[in-house]
Amino acid sequence: MIQTDILIIGAGPCGLFTVFEAGLLKLRCHLIDALPQPGGQCAEIYPKKPIYDIPAYPSILAGELVDRLMEQAEPFKPGFTLGERAEQIEKDDEDQFIVTTNRGTQHRAPIIAIAGGLGCFEPRKPPVPQLADFEDKGVEYIIKDPEFYRDKKVVISGGGDSALDWTIFLAEGVASEVTLVHRRKEFRGHLDSVQKVMDLAAAGRIKLMTDAEVIGVDGDGQLASVEIKTKADGNHTIETDHWVPLFGLSPKLGPIADWNLNITKNAVEVDTFDYSTNVPGVYAIGDINTYPGKLKLILCGFHEATLMVQSAFKRIYPDKNLVLKYTTVNGVNGFEG
Amino acid sequence: MDNTIRVSVTDRQGQVHELDAPTDMGMNMMELCKSAELPVEGTCGGMAMCASCHMYVESDHDLPEKSDDEEDMLDEAFFVEDNSRLGCQLHLTNELDGLKVKLAPVGN
DSSP: OEEOSEEEEOOSHHHHHHHHHHHHTTOOEEEEESSSSTTHHHHHTOTTSEEOOBTTBSSEEHHHHHHHHHHHHGGGOOEEEESOOEEEEEEOTTSOEEEEETTOOEEEESEEEEOOTTOEEEEOOOOOTTGGGGBTTTBOSSOSOGGGGTTOEEEEEOSSHHHHHHHHHHHTTTSSEEEEEOSSSOOOSOHHHHHHHHHHHHTTSSEEEOSEEEEEEEESSSEEEEEEEETTTEEEEEEOSEEEEOOOEEEEOGGGGGSSOOEETTEEEOBTTTTBOSSTTEEEOGGGEEOTTOOOOHHHHHHHHHHHHHHHHHHHOTTSOOOOOOHHHHOOOOOOO | OTTEEEEEEEOTTSOEEEEEEESSSOOBHHHHHHHTTOSOOOTTSSSSOSOTTEEEEOSOOOOOOOOHHHHHHHTTSSSOOTTEEEGGGOBOOGGGTTOEEEEOOOOO
């Protein structure tokens, strides 16, 4: 069990800055994020895009902002549980929250700060009828272990790097048959991967179907075939053991929706006095919260994080008085380990 | 009136919404739909990076060509047709007066 003072759900800019502000009050933080790296949307969706409205940075790349926030948080030695989704929340008899992830990692803290942004990023699922019936029965949205596909027939959908890279990898001596299906002729992946796929197709080592999409799945409990619609010559049924649709990630509010929080339009309602939710001890900051006048800006999230940790401190130490100390006077005194 | 155009948006239930849109505010169709509280997500905020403002253009307006970014993102959308566009890449200009769009269905 991981014990901390403030358990932050979401390691985006807001969550990372919370570590710094909490650290100034000698509160320790641990972050959980469904993505494998910290930074949230900034790292996952637009790391190379400049942001122009961070005070004192006329322009900063989103990825660089994340690096700097990590650097700023570092003295306060945050813990991370990455690549796991916060799933369940419960209270123990000492008024502490226990948060369990989808992989069973348990965390314990008196304060929860939900800095979940748009929610957790999950694979985008194509709107194919009965798709859910074949999930993990031949349909996978992520390739975890390529060995799983050894000597199997595999259909991959998508036009990005992951679709191209896995097509190449599986075609080279892993799967018995690989078909790549893409909605147009052009691919958006790296040029050399695109060339490689074209070469494999020309050599007959993969089947490449462009201007095409998978519109149906069939099988008796286990996937047996997919139906592919092509622009050129109608529908085809292809026998296959697996279909791997790779259409990127999109955010979903996810399990937080079941945490008994007041939610309006996919956002958690908070009191702007301290960004507390309707559940005492649970706060929500950044893009995931809503209140009258809310603006989804990183700038506003930083402000929310700063006020939130003050309230969290008073909740943890009701008898202690808190005096605002300026970093220019006191410096930044991190934790030893 | 100057700097205002009228566009029509058909929502996913088939209801048509006639919207007055300013052309001097640097707005795009995704933002216009959001401000009218139509169910358009616009997750990425308009960077052509999420495909959650996918819509079909049903009038024959002369639209700017799709950028590579827009084409790439449409790869991650579903129900893509020849008249598919990302709303965030349709900037509201006086030339778009009378534009008709329909919101694309959303996946799971």
